[in-house]
Amino acid sequence: MTLSVTVWNEGIHEQENEETQEIYPDGIGETMAAFFAEAGYETRVVRMQDPEHGLTEQVLAETDVLVWWGHAAHDDVDDDIADRVVEAVWDGMGYIALHSSHHAKPFMRLVGTDCDEKFRVAEERQRIWVTDPGHPIANGLPEAIVIPESEMYGEPHNIPQPEATVFISWFEGGEVFRSGCCWRRQRGRIFYFAPGHETYPIFHHDQVQQILVNAVEWAQPVQGAVDVTYRHSPDPPEPL
Amino acid sequence: MTLSVTVWNEGIHEQENEETQEIYPDGIGETMAAFFAEAGYETRVVRMQDPEHGLTEQVLAETDVLVWWGHAAHDDVDDDIADRVVEAVWDGMGYIALHSSHHAKPFMRLVGTDCDEKFRVAEERQRIWVTDPGHPIANGLPEAIVIPESEMYGEPHNIPQPEATVFISWFEGGEVFRSGCCWRRQRGRIFYFAPGHETYPIFHHDQVQQILVNAVEWAQPVQGAVDVTYRHSPDPPEPL
Amino acid sequence: MTLSVTVWNEGIHEQENEETQEIYPDGIGETMAAFFAEAGYETRVVRMQDPEHGLTEQVLAETDVLVWWGHAAHDDVDDDIADRVVEAVWDGMGYIALHSSHHAKPFMRLVGTDCDEKFRVAEERQRIWVTDPGHPIANGLPEAIVIPESEMYGEPHNIPQPEATVFISWFEGGEVFRSGCCWRRQRGRIFYFAPGHETYPIFHHDQVQQILVNAVEWAQPVQGAVDVTYRHSPDPPEPL
Amino acid sequence: MTLSVTVWNEGIHEQENEETQEIYPDGIGETMAAFFAEAGYETRVVRMQDPEHGLTEQVLAETDVLVWWGHAAHDDVDDDIADRVVEAVWDGMGYIALHSSHHAKPFMRLVGTDCDEKFRVAEERQRIWVTDPGHPIANGLPEAIVIPESEMYGEPHNIPQPEATVFISWFEGGEVFRSGCCWRRQRGRIFYFAPGHETYPIFHHDQVQQILVNAVEWAQPVQGAVDVTYRHSPDPPEPL
Numbered sequence: 005m006t007l008s009v010t011v012w013n014e015g016i017h018e019q020e021n022e023e024t025q026e027i028y029p030d031g032i033g034e035t036m037a038a039f040f041a042e043a044g045y046e047t048r049v050v051r052m053q054d055p056e057h058g059l060t061e062q063v064l065a066e067t068d069v070l071v072w073w074g075h076a077a078h079d080d081v082d083d084d085i086a087d088r089v090v091e092a093v094w095d096g097m098g099y100i101a102l103h104s105s106h107h108a109k110p111f112m113r114l115v116g117t118d119c120d121e122k123f124r125v126a127e128e129r130q131r132i133w134v135t136d137p138g139h140p141i142a143n144g145l146p147e148a149i150v151i152p153e154s155e156m157y158g159e160p161h162n163i164p165q166p167e168a169t170v171f172i173s174w175f176e177g178g179e180v181f182r183s184g185c186c187w188r189r190q191r192g193r194i195f196y197f198a199p200g201h202e203t204y205p206i207f208h209h210d211q212v213q214q215i216l217v218n219a220v221e222w223a224q225p226v227q228g229a230v231d232v233t234y235r236h237s238p239d240p241p242e243p244l
Numbered sequence: 245m246t247l248s249v250t251v252w253n254e255g256i257h258e259q260e261n262e263e264t265q266e267i268y269p270d271g272i273g274e275t276m277a278a279f280f281a282e283a284g285y286e287t288r289v290v291r292m293q294d295p296e297h298g299l300t301e302q303v304l305a306e307t308d309v310l311v312w313w314g315h316a317a318h319d320d321v322d323d324d325i326a327d328r329v330v331e332a333v334w335d336g337m338g339y340i341a342l343h344s345s346h347h348a349k350p351f352m353r354l355v356g357t358d359c360d361e362k363f364r365v366a367e368e369r370q371r372i373w374v375t376d377p378g379h380p381i382a383n384g385l386p387e388a389i390v391i392p393e394s395e396m397y398g399e400p401h402n403i404p405q406p407e408a409t410v411f412i413s414w415f416e417g418g419e420v421f422r423s424g425c426c427w428r429r430q431r432g433r434i435f436y437f438a439p440g441h442e443t444y445p446i447f448h449h450d451q452v453q454q455i456l457v458n459a460v461e462w463a464q465p466v467q468g469a470v471d472v473t474y475r476h477s478p479d480p481p482e483p484l
Numbered sequence: 485m486t487l488s489v490t491v492w493n494e495g496i497h498e499q500e501n502e503e504t505q506e507i508y509p510d511g512i513g514e515t516m517a518a519f520f521a522e523a524g525y526e527t528r529v530v531r532m533q534d535p536e537h538g539l540t541e542q543v544l545a546e547t548d549v550l551v552w553w554g555h556a557a558h559d560d561v562d563d564d565i566a567d568r569v570v571e572a573v574w575d576g577m578g579y580i581a582l583h584s585s586h587h588a589k590p591f592m593r594l595v596g597t598d599c600d601e602k603f604r605v606a607e608e609r610q611r612i613w614v615t616d617p618g619h620p621i622a623n624g625l626p627e628a629i630v631i632p633e634s635e636m637y638g639e640p641h642n643i644p645q646p647e648a649t650v651f652i653s654w655f656e657g658g659e660v661f662r663s664g665c666c667w668r669r670q671r672g673r674i675f676y677f678a679p680g681h682e683t684y685p686i687f688h689h690d691q692v693q694q695i696l697v698n699a700v701e702w703a704q705p706v707q708g709a710v711d712v713t714y715r716h717s718p719d720p721p722e723p724l
Numbered sequence: 725m726t727l728s729v730t731v732w733n734e735g736i737h738e739q740e741n742e743e744t745q746e747i748y749p750d751g752i753g754e755t756m757a758a759f760f761a762e763a764g765y766e767t768r769v770v771r772m773q774d775p776e777h778g779l780t781e782q783v784l785a786e787t788d789v790l791v792w793w794g795h796a797a798h799d800d801v802d803d804d805i806a807d808r809v810v811e812a813v814w815d816g817m818g819y820i821a822l823h824s825s826h827h828a829k830p831f832m833r834l835v836g837t838d839c840d841e842k843f844r845v846a847e848e849r850q851r852i853w854v855t856d857p858g859h860p861i862a863n864g865l866p867e868a869i870v871i872p873e874s875e876m877y878g879e880p881h882n883i884p885q886p887e888a889t890v891f892i893s894w895f896e897g898g899e900v901f902r903s904g905c906c907w908r909r910q911r912g913r914i915f916y917f918a919p920g921h922e923t924y925p926i927f928h929h930d931q932v933q934q935i936l937v938n939a940v941e942w943a944q945p946v947q948g949a950v951d952v953t954y955r956h957s958p959d960p961p962e963p964l
Contacts, residue, residue: 091358094357094358094402096618113353113356114356116330116354116355116429117429118331118334118430121474122475122477123475123477124476124478124480126478126484128480128484131721131722131898131900133878133879133899133900134709134712134879134880135880135881135902136885137671137708137709137712138576138706138708138709139706139708140706140707142709143706143707143708144707144710145710146709146710146711147712147713147880148721156480158477158853159853159854159855159892160469160474160853160854160855160856160867161855162474164427165407165856165886165888166885167405167647167885168885169885169889172879172892172900173900174894175480176480177480177481177482177484178481178482178851178894179477179480179894180851180853180855180892180893180894180900182892187404188405188618189356189404190357190402190618191617191618192618226619226623227620227623227624228617228618228620228622229614229617229618229622229623229624229625229626230624231627232614233362233627234361234402235360235362236362236363236364237362237364237396237398237419238364240364240366240368240396240415240416240417240419241417241419241611241628244366244416244417336858371658371961371962373638373640374640375660378910378911378912378946378948378949379946380948383946383947383948383949384947384949384950385949385950386949386950387949387952388961399613399615399652400613400615400616400617400627401615405647405648405649406645407645409645409649412639412652412660413660414655414658414659414660415654418611418654419613420615420652420654422649428858430858432858466858466859466860466863467860468857468858468860469854469862469863469865469866469867470864470865470866471866472857472867473867481851481868570836571838574837574838574882593833594836595836596810596833596834596835596836597814598811598814598910600954600955601954602953602954602956602957603955604956604958604960608960608964636957640949642814642954644907644908644909645887655960656960656962656964657960657964658960658961659961668884668885669836669837669884670837670838670882709880713842714841714842714880714882715840715843716842716843716844717843717844717876717878717899720844720848720876720896720897721898722896722897722898724846724847724848724896724897
């Protein structure tokens with residue numbers, strides 16, 4: 005079955021930032037959509053500016069994995085739409101939060117922390133080390149990946165202890181960061197990947213693309229148990 | 245140092261339910277406050293009906309561990325007050341959610357799931373097994389506790405995999421339930437304890453009292469690291 | 485790619501126990517092999533009585549997932565062969581430990597505890613509840629499975645907190661048990677499934693078969709990162 | 725109650741390595757014992773060369789927390805003594821493994837992996853970042869600690885996902901390492917702390933001493949549940 009990937013792109017830097025326009029002339033979302041399509045996934049791009057932020061009930065119902073990129077306007081996302089995303093994850097949709105999207109409403113509601121961390125934009129070299137070499141999100145990767153210029157994200161990062169810590173990064177300026185982390189919430193799988201600043205060509209990086217393609221594969225919905233019931237259960241399975 | 249415990253009591257069944265009035269003539273919250281006081285904790289009771297639900301900034305600032313009991317009116321808790329509780333937990337306040345309070349706003353926001361489960365009120369015998377005998381919340385307990393009549397809460401329970409599963413319950417009618425679960429969110433420790441239906445004398449049960457006294461001790465604030473900084477960090481510790 | 489499953493069968497009860505002979509005239513291992521083959525897996529059965537317990541270097545190299553059933557002679561397994569199994573798991577082989585095999589040497593070495601629990605053979609009804617309905621090992625299952633007669637295994641069970649708790653069981657006699665638990669050790673995935681006493685037809689139970697087929701799928705080797713190096717690393721990636 | 729700390733010191737470098745002799749004229753173990761004593765703990769030092777490696781049944785029975793430092797002769801530790809340590813941890817003794825002691829037999833048996841990692845001795849600056857600022861092992865520490873010259877230990881480190889990751893280190897040469905990790909095994913708490921090479925004055929570092937004093941406090945035995953029974957349980961608590 006072909007997986008269906010929806011890329012949610014905030015869509016602001018493409019309008020306002022010349023560096024972003026130069027690096028991603030087609031937009032950040034479209035750049036991702038292109039490599040997801042090449043990997044064989046059905047792909048669509050939606051934007052914050054679309055009606056209902058592009059996240060209608062129907063779009064979510066048709067989405068296996070939602071990839072979320074935002075950086076400038078987390079607060080402008082409507083609370084009800086954020087809740088709709090959270091509920092879709094609970095029902096099994098995969099959710100990949102990129103870069104600053106640890107501060108997006110759906111991610112924060114799913115993990116339950118404020119997700120604060122250190123940051124600095126100073127063209128620093130970032131070495132991303134694989135810390136869980138047997139994890140499927142590391143499939144085919146070398147033990148370390150170098151991003152020549154990146155925004156520094158540094159610890160401590162206020163997240164719950166991840167269920168798997170796939171990547172930890174080294175930064176030229178002296179910081180470290182858990183850059184690839186996994187959680188599950190009900191039936192949905194969540195992956196946070198830290199690199200992705202809008203003024204560096206990070207989504208053109210072959211190995212970053214490989215990580216995200218792997219992450220979609222990992223985060224896809226699972227069938228799981230069927231006919232599960234909740235709430236009032238008046239009839240005990242054993243006689244009282 | 246004396247720990248300061250605040251018991252948050254919804255305060256509705258004491259007004260409306262004759263069984264509750266008979267079992268807890270002083271109120272559910274006061275009953276708990278009494279055994280916490282006997283354990284040597286500074287104790288206060290607040291109610292949903294108090295201004296700001298009794299959870300002013302000052303009350304939270306003075307609280308080491310907040311014990312939360314609600315069952316009938318989770319939706320009536322103000323969103324901003326719920327967020328205030330969440331932030332106090334992030335800053336280190338312990339949080340003990342009792343019985344139906346897995347559906348209270350602060351708990352759901354902290355764990356990130358809908359917390360649904362099965363339930364049935366049918367005077368069932370509940371056997372609470374200690375599944376983590378080396379956990380401090382099990383201090384001094386026997387390996388199993390019997391509650392002669394209890395509300396059934398049954399799996400599946402939509403919670404994230406707990407960091408420790410201290411108790412799992414057996415019910416007469418055939419269900420099981422993870423009845424004592426621990427998580428951490430930033431600096432705060434969270435314990436969920438399932439028993440506590442308002443028409444059974446569960447908070448008069450010696451061993452339940454022991455569990456809750458232990459839980460307060462476990463959930464107390466930790467000093468942790470000092471002078472931690474977040475957000476923009478323009479000066480790298482290493483020369484670029 | 486077809487998965488290759490090796491079933492390790494202790495092979496003692498088939499020689500000595502008439503009930504086992506009646507229930508499993510072809511042997512416990514062969515019964516499992518048959519339903520794994522029907523699921524499309526390449527399957528072989530090896531026995532403790534085989535040279536090197538049937539677990540030669542070659543057999544392990546050809547095995548994607550090793551399913552282990554033992555109950556009477558854990559101590560008779562050679563230490564070096566047990567270590568060989570552990571190392572194969574570290575390298576990515578899946579390992580499914582059945583019933584009393586939580587006390588088998590490879591399992592105990594992988595999880596690091598004594599794995600003690602309660603037990604009783606008294607024809608008790610066992611209800612296996614799905615506690616993680618979004619887990620792939622629960623694929624296609626109803627929310628609960630009934631085994632009409634089973635050996636009771638009861639908590640506390642001395643295991644490390646599982647990374648996923650897929651099943652918890654209710655027993656007629658009043659106990660509960662975490663009956664389906666997952667861990668990872670290096671590149672290998674480990675699943676413990678508790679039912680499987682040799683005097684009950686448990687491996688003829690359709691839903692038990694479904695669980696084990698799902699577990700093999702889940703436990704299969706993952707490619708993971710490539711060219712990972714360990715030990716002495718004299719050349720720093722950054723200039724000193 | 726005064727905690728009783730036993731420091732296990734391999735005791736080889738003090739005999740053979742001039743740098744170690746100069747840095748630790750009293751021995752590595754005695755240096756640690758001194759600051760543990762200053763923190764108010766009852767302290768003793770034992771050595772691999774002592775009868776039964778200094779780890780008699782009586783010594784272990786009297787020990788609340790065992791601190792283990794070894795680097796050159798892990799294989800020379802007797803298997804039965806290693807098992808005795810493991811069993812003491814299962815019964816509640818805290819265990820702190822320092823530096824290369826992730827390759828000591830007790831630690832490997834408790835965590836269940838080969839614990840391999842990268843290493844290099846090249847006088848590198850190590851920055852230890854607090855990644856879990858609310859953890860008691862971080863009590864009173866600043867957000868980062870600098871060790872001017874240290875042995876590099878680098879990822880991937882073959883350990884099970886820690887229950888808490890308290891510290892992650894940055895190294896001058898480009899690597900990162902999870903330098904402070906917690907697990908529990910039955911009733912015992914385990915802390916691994918990576919710094920501690922014998923040719924650098926790391927155990928003279930004030931903040932390293934603070935970490936280890938905190939770790940002893942954290943790892944101390946917990947009372948837990950009492951009268952827990954295991955194995956054959958012929959009498960069901962509920963009538964069959």
